[in-house]
Amino acid sequence: MTAGRNWTGSRGRLQGGAAGASQNLPPLSPTFGFVVTFHTARAPDIQPRSATMLLLHRAVVLRLQQACRLKSVSSRIYIQACSTNDSFRPQYPSLTFSGDNSSTRGWKVMGTLLGVGAVLAYQDHRCRAAQESTRIYTKEEVSSHTSPETGIWVTLGSEVFDVTEFVDLHPGGPSKLMLAAGGPLEPFWALYAVHNQSHVRELLAQYKIGELNPEDKVAPTVETSDPYADDPIRHPALKVNSQRPFNAEPPPELLTENYITPNPIFFTRNHLPVPNLDPDTYRLHIVGAPGGQSLSLSLDDLHNFPKYEITVTLQCAGNRRSEMTQVKEVKGLEWRTGAISTARWAGARLCDVLAQAGHQLCETEAHVCFEGLDSDPTGTAYGASIPLARAMDPEAEVLLAYEMNGQPLPRDHGFPVRVVVPGVVGARHVKWLGRVSVQPEESYSHWQRRDYKGFSPSVDWDTVDFDSAPSIQELPVQSAITEPRDGETVESGEVTIKGYAWSGGGRAVIRVDVSLDGGLTWQVAKLDEEEQRPRKAWAWRLWQLQAPVPAGQKELNIVCKAVDDGYNVQPDTVAPIWNLRGVLSNAWHRVHVFVAP
């Protein structure tokens, strides 16, 4: 985690940081003083022109405050943007959300920036734009400016900007802009297309401090002996838990920004290097039933099966493992709350493909075994299995997916074909699918038999008997808080709490309870309005609660817990569900925050 990502975005700290920054930063443009003055309006050295701007800004704010009765600047502007800019409905540049009304939440945030753009346009940006610096910076220099103390720099194309003063005004919240600190804006603007407006560029131009060193544009050389050298380029917002194999999660505040997780920040759980497969020569081998015929399917063949499209949340068994580690060491990647994401998947139904190979549901127990085309140096491929009963049940909607959010699968997510098993742990959604067979027993893969199983807290690596526990298939009910973040300082008055909730096996989340006092008293959060089909509630529900902060409270112990339609609940604490692999971490999620005085 970078220093920038730890930054909590409280106004007090930003102001202090800005003051400190003037000692460390390169020579400032003449307007820098103006901008600082704008935010430290009560300081004695106010200049006449700044004071005018301040008054104008205050007038806008007061009007909004009356209208909306909200207290933070960005919230106020947010509301204005939403209520006055209905005509702004920009499109994601690279994502299609077919047949799904799930993106409205994202648009609201995007609309936000338009609002702040409008407000800030009151500032005479020509004054700064006219004095652009032509100073040259290296990428390395830029990447070292990621905090209020050092200044917060970003790049767009070859231009370098110091946005230290803008961060706190960012309508999507300071923390979202901070995700880009020290690097390029492009990957984030690609996610939030509202930025692609001329007046946003004009606004940004005011903060330009120079240009990138042209030599920095040369691509880094590739180390060809590295089996991971051919892995794809990833989105910089992802929080990397392991580079090789690549395992990364989106930051929480982006995770619940959209009901559908944009492909570039969908959590990635790889066990091996990413294969680079040619879609023209790709073949999926389906072992035929006795008396049936084996199939070797091209991508076109798969497309010839009826196409099904469903919204499914995937969760890694290790999601929230980092909380288990705090109880006692476990073996596994330190996932926080982000090893979960939701996409709209499309492909052929596994049951249709299996039927064509002559398979049918039988009375005796059987399993459908999947093999990936990713393999380790010994040639061992990733593998997993699910019960035949689930695979053959049309109601279980198991897919051989070739599309993710309307696009061909990204390489990190299994291009060209992966399995999607709704309601089941991510480990069974085998990527880069190469081979499917029906066996009397579960897959003999390490990941089916010696991993992804739950044990009693009393079991350690000396006593574990992997055969004694069933492989994880359906997952238990889960929820987590994504905003505010642990350690953050929240405004007094009212706090907005956001998060996600999901349960395995198609069980719908019916309620999320939130506590501000560590679990003594509870309030019911508002769930999103997304469709939940009975017994097929494959996707999460996003939730939020706006709650008054009890007067005089200096800190809050925020807790959430979800209930699914089998009235399953989350356990109170982590220790009693601790297990040596750190899987199934679904205790109440707890976030401790401070209240601004």
Add this chain to the structure above:
Amino acid sequence: MTAGRNWTGSRGRLQGGAAGASQNLPPLSPTFGFVVTFHTARAPDIQPRSATMLLLHRAVVLRLQQACRLKSVSSRIYIQACSTNDSFRPQYPSLTFSGDNSSTRGWKVMGTLLGVGAVLAYQDHRCRAAQESTRIYTKEEVSSHTSPETGIWVTLGSEVFDVTEFVDLHPGGPSKLMLAAGGPLEPFWALYAVHNQSHVRELLAQYKIGELNPEDKVAPTVETSDPYADDPIRHPALKVNSQRPFNAEPPPELLTENYITPNPIFFTRNHLPVPNLDPDTYRLHIVGAPGGQSLSLSLDDLHNFPKYEITVTLQCAGNRRSEMTQVKEVKGLEWRTGAISTARWAGARLCDVLAQAGHQLCETEAHVCFEGLDSDPTGTAYGASIPLARAMDPEAEVLLAYEMNGQPLPRDHGFPVRVVVPGVVGARHVKWLGRVSVQPEESYSHWQRRDYKGFSPSVDWDTVDFDSAPSIQELPVQSAITEPRDGETVESGEVTIKGYAWSGGGRAVIRVDVSLDGGLTWQVAKLDEEEQRPRKAWAWRLWQLQAPVPAGQKELNIVCKAVDDGYNVQPDTVAPIWNLRGVLSNAWHRVHVFVAP
């Protein structure tokens, strides 16, 4: 709860009680002193003949102790009975367990008494039998002798016995004999047929103290204006939570004695008086689908559908409500851990009957509504519904059951026909079934819409919105400790803990963790070997753990928690799942016991 049922069966208390009893009891037979001496062998007043008996007894015990390395007298005798009496395989007099190998556990306990019979036969029972008292007692007098302090009396036929001295030797455990204290043995001997052996009667004869007053045999007069007057006679072991309507649960130590709960002690949850229906004129009305035909089915008609037989656990939504009441008052019956039982049900599949009436699964949401033939004074019948998708799914195995454990349904359990919905809350298993219809919405019954729903702990009777929560269908994972009982004193050395575990929706219980220290450390209990079909694990698993009692421990906080195959777990504590109706009480079950010095 009677005083007798509260009795904990510790040896120390029994001895003290026996001494005290001699002051209150009627004139004793000459052998009474002998029997007391037998149990207080270290007292200075040992008589020569008693000492001989003691030596004999000790020799038997020592041999068994060597063989079995067990520590309590009854356990020792138990083992002997099991290992030497394989030929004893008595039958329940009134139950048939067709096609189910589930009754072996019960037989073991029954075999037990044969063992103690053999050991105690060493005593010269002729001496006591020859001196039978002919004193006459009323039923009322007998019923007041239910504790070691008052003496423990039972009756068999017209004979009265003082079994105070035998209770602690009872091989099934003192607590089981205590269930009959103050009343007739017959209902219990009917459950545990091993008692129907001549030498058991000879043994009992030693404890005879008189005869019942012949006038007591007159049946009580029936109050015909009472709508409950025609309710059936119930088994005296049932712990009654409400007489009208009748609601009662088996005592925990009987509950887990058998995998299949004998019909007479199966928990009973009635909402209204029990209808008395004539099987010859009974008709079940199935409302036909549009274009189909309505059916009026006699019992014979139902028998003409293919017969299915499955083992299903039923649990009341209010099971363990009494623990919720301890947090804060709730509305509902004070069920302890016994509002759950398991039977082998047989009948026609609901999907077959519905299909004959022209119903089929449709894309739009629909519900199968059930109406009972029990009704309140206004004529309102009990009613409930389940989703059509479940009703029509052959894999869900919903039955219109006419048999329970091989017998016609007892009246308390819905004679002649009830619904059995595997994996679903008891409230939907409508008894005395009169009418089935398919509707676009759930049943409008009070019990579907204004009851049997879960809410946040923050919701009270002023704020509750019943429409905001789904009706309970599947139930969450559950477990409870049935032995030892709260407040009991256990032997030092080793403790045996028994209980049950179950989960809704056909999810199998895969593990039960037990803690002796309130949840700090855990041990894995041994689950029974009963068959668990994947996705159709409709019945509970009984479990037990034999664990050493940590040296020097004066008390134990025993806790259990179960895990199902969706890796759902039970919540740690009750308060955060408290709800105004006191349903869904599935927090860890906790029992506090003392350790004998």
